[in-house]
Amino acid sequence: MNGNLQSPHTRGTIIYWFRNDLRLDDNPALIDACQNAENILFVYCHSPSTSHASRWQLPHPGLHRQRFLASTLADLRQQLITRGNQLLEVSMGAAEFLPLLARESGSSVIYCEEIAAPYEQDEVLVLKAAGLTVHTRWQSTLIDPVDLPFMHYALPDVFTQFRTIIEREGVQAPAPLPGPQSLPPLPDNYSQIASKWAIDTRSAEAQVHTDISKAQMDQRSSFPYFLPEFSGGSTAACAHVERYLNRKLPHTYKQTRNQLSGLDYSTKFSPWLASGAISARQIFSALKKFEAEHGANEGSYWIWFELLWRDYFRLLHLKYGHQLYFAKGLTNLPIPTHDAGKFNDWCLARTGEAFIDAAMAELAATGYLSNRMRQVVASYLIHELACDWRAGAAWFEAQLIDYDVYSNQGNWLYIAGRGTDPRNGRRFNIQKQANDYDRDGSYRRLWGKLESVTRDQ
Template identity: 55%
Template sequence: MSTVIYWFRSDLRLLDNLSFLLACGESSHIVPVFCHDPSDRALTHWGFERVGVHRRAFLAATLADLAGQLAARGSELIELAGRPQDVLPALARSIGATRIVSEAIAAPDEQDAVQALRTAGLNIDMVWQSSLLEPDALPFSTRRLPEMFTLFRTAVEKADVAPVAPEAYPALIPPLPALPSPLPHRWQDTPHPLPAADVRSSFPYQSVFCAGGTSAGLAHLHQYLDRKLAHTYKDTRNGLTGLDYSSKFSPWLATGALSARTINAAIEQFEDEFGANDSTYWLWFELLWRDYFRFLHLKYGRKLYRHHGLADAGMARPVHDAAQFARWTHGLTGEPIVDAGMHELAATGYLSNRLRQIVASYLIHDLGGDWRAGAAWFESQLVDYDVYSNQGNWLYLAGRGTDPRGGRRFNPQKQARDYDADGAYRALWKTA
């Protein structure tokens, strides 16, 4: 066996990490690596950083937790500064490695980085592991994935497709090889204080129970189930503010600190002990939506990133009005429920699912804005940003995905009456 580089991406965990287990089992030395890509701090086409301050802070906590887990098992997380296609070949040359193992991500930028590494002469083994259900276990190939989520869900449940049990922590992590000193492109982080916590936040990631990393994620999962909140999820999931109205699993799923299989197994154990109901089913339902957006990427790939998405190519290109978009991002549209949501997002890096739909719909359908700019803003701001779900949801609302209804507009006044009848949320977030 040889020296293998394990490239951590959106799977920042040791628990139930299939690709890391593969690398451990097939190497005499393993180098766990994370790359800090400078493009994350660069300005997007729309004029703001691709990864904003809240995402960076949550990622830093997640990496610190991962580094601690590796250190406790006699290894080390090697953090490098630079694009993976630049720094990983340099690392490989310095330690005599020719093979990289990593999780597979079916999104264009992530695939481009892999292709660049292969062009550089490295052997890369990619392992699909981010979905709850295995693609090969579906009752159809991903090429024949149903065009509507309801048809997908019905077929999966009729075929009784179930995830396999999650894997445990690796029993043994192969040691690091001798590393050159200084190590090329070693990340030199300048410690920065966390953004100030806002007492109004529905996900205060600065607190120990909402911090990044597997340790906090598992603590939150067990606390959520111990309090039996899984039995009331369906009734409260459309809430706008507070710690308990939704599961809040998404930040740990997004970074890969927890796997969907780990969460689902815990919910199934809860059902065995305390009983299943509509709410515990609805948690499964939400994990299936997450899977569906992943499988859509396996089916359509880059087509999901065209301005017209999966719609007719003759569909008008969205118009981007920079000044109007800035008013939306800063919560200055004049629509109270929308402005309140945008204030919360900017201040905390989090927003309820209901409000995400309201503010996204407003940009697309009321302001006539470019859905791609909105998707990029969510990518920058959300601590639970997930490339698959973000793209899928914005396409759905814009009428450029698989939904046959041609887009979804949420009337902001009606939404406010239905979900903020007493105006408490709007009063809470009237100012940023």
Template identity: 60%
Template sequence: MSTSMPSSTLDIKESTSTSPTIIYWFRHDLRLNDHPALTQVCQQANRLLFVYCHPTYRQEITRWNIPRTSQHRQQFLASTLADLSTQLRLANSELLQIEGNPADVLPALAQETNAISIYCEEIAAPEEQAEVNALRATGLMVHTVWLSSMLDPANLPFEVNALPDVFTHFRHLVERHHTQPPPPLPIPKNIPPLPESYAAIAKKWSKAPEITSSQSACNAEQMSHQIADSIRISIDDRSSFPHFLPEFSGGASAASKHLQQYFFRQLASTYKLTRNDLTGRDYSTKFSPWLASGALSARTAYAALKEYENVYGANDSTYWIWFELLWRDYFRLLHLKYGRQLYSSRGLTNSPEPMHDTHRFDAWCQAKTGESLVDAGMTELAATGYLSNRLRQIGASYLIHDLGCDWRAGAAWFESQLIDYDVYSNQGNWLYLSGRGTDPRNGRRFDPQKQAHEHDRDGTYQRLWGTL
């Protein structure tokens, strides 16, 4: 698949003289602030309809015989959408949630609203590209806008197709040229009104529960429960990211509060010392679930980091937060360079087809490998939808290098389970560990016994999850 250079501006081709209605289709960009596409489309549309699709394919069982999406992911998404609905309502608009694959439902919705075009986030992954291509095949005019990275691809010190294939080389170029993210954008002051027929459209199409216009942000938690009332979520107080608590719920409101409290408590100054811990709420930034859903932009996180450094000073720990945000960007840029190739069994290499053992894979998913630290991590993942970065690496390495299973199966399990699943980072990390991506050492094997000795020497974590 060839992926064209993303645009940081909207290419408006149609005339706005006929008072057009435009549909904005939310994808992994579930926020209003620092939203370049939203800022520009608000300047173009006379009437604007915000839509989120719940695709039916997300309810399917994958080729690996696992569910596509876990209940934890569903609940976190529900709370994210509830918050987005509240934010739009406060801006005198609404979020229309509809069920169905975009190519099946959005053309009919566009026809009913006399919408002349659809705008959405550009996502350079095969499935997401296919969604847009299928929409365009129906005759709809679809504009996509790149907006998920911290750095603007157009401002890099090289062309995207010349992206270095080693992260360190990429980082050195960015830092040598002092490449900086643009400042975050505010929420648009004027959001165009809804289509005149919105009430009838919402009654026909809406998947979400009815919420009266008098409900405000203080009811976001209640709205989340209404949307997700059919989802059974086990509440586990051992979780390092207890998404069932309001302060860890989805959405830009919780993300903003978390960002503020993280830097207010000066946790950033010790991040590098704690980032490899296995359990707890404060050992890592915990930005990833909100970044993955788009409720928090990477540029907003970076701006908060720089403001913190201006007050408290920079050190190795604050640098490491930038370092990891840069890794996140790198996996996105790799998709712009290589596209579908990142999803082939061989990845970017000429390695032989990966082996796979269904029974070993099932044992890994079910935390029954017999390797205590690995099983503890897999137990936590299934129980909470979250796992520390260190344990993700240990678990992934064990599946690939010790159990001899296909890395793509592991990537699919993480997609199913993680509330902070991100298509770019998930694919990039699994390729990297398997030696089929951009790792110059051709793969990383983590010895679970050594890792347990270094990171859980007294067995606290393993006992917490009942494997020791």
């Protein structure tokens, strides 16, 4: 992890590999690359699969994730064109493609963000083994790890202790950095490179629009990504944050955050944060300006609280790494049991428990689910159906448009009682949850009938 260290100066062609940082503003790794490059190639690799999904024979990613990613990349592509460059998209994994691109372009230097998860770490190791120089930059947290009053290996194992230290010590988030207004040019042989490997993005976009127009514009969605204001990319992300703050919704966030349906009950920042179309620092900076103008209250504080939870799950990966992906997690509990039939029924919204099936139907139809229902359905899969928590995590990975490797793994470990939480998991009483959050049954009626849910979505 390079942290804030500046990479050694490198002239010539540099490859910038976009991962989960699909933005130009507040992207330190990209800024470093642009400062050190004579020419630059911006690349996004559409990896065909990951080990997480394939273990459970699940689609990766699902159609909703594909569609949201397509609009995110379309926005990024346009921003690069505006600044004098282009985005090379290929249908190969990075570990396979980037060594080929390095040979073709005459570059051995790659810049990218650091991702402290096993599959993503392995990709970088393969590139280094191929003889490439890979400069990684940690940049997805609100707080920079170098500013913490402890080393990452001394991270408290209880979130409340972590939060208390951060607030007591007055640890501040760095201000977001402006993106480059112009970019180094493409290498002279870019046309040959693109003709050899680039996918037809116009065809891909047309297919996405066709898919959406055919079936998936579900007006019940709490995150209708088929509408321009909820589409992927930093343009929509920044506009959404501004709109959310202008309506003074932070002041009511804590009161509404556990609701199950609607556009305004939660911030809806997560899909853009997950793809890196906007950074946590950009959001927090805007929030602090809002509080300076309109005042802070418990609601606006709770947005900071949630951003800090997001940081905590990332920092846990720096401390524990691969251990977070073991069947036992960080515990000495037995290997979890698994029932493939019950898991399949859970995925297909056919458990027979109306509250659970409503949530799983919503997830299948929209690629989105409230935080409350994510916890409830995870608890049901683990504690009532006695299925492997890793299968549930893989299903969320395939389905959620706001899938984030850190938060997804952290939350499933939390519910399963196999992470750092001292209370040995969260087993929710389904009837009590339904009574507390869907007393009138409106959520169950809204999602109680779905014509077709398949494992291919």
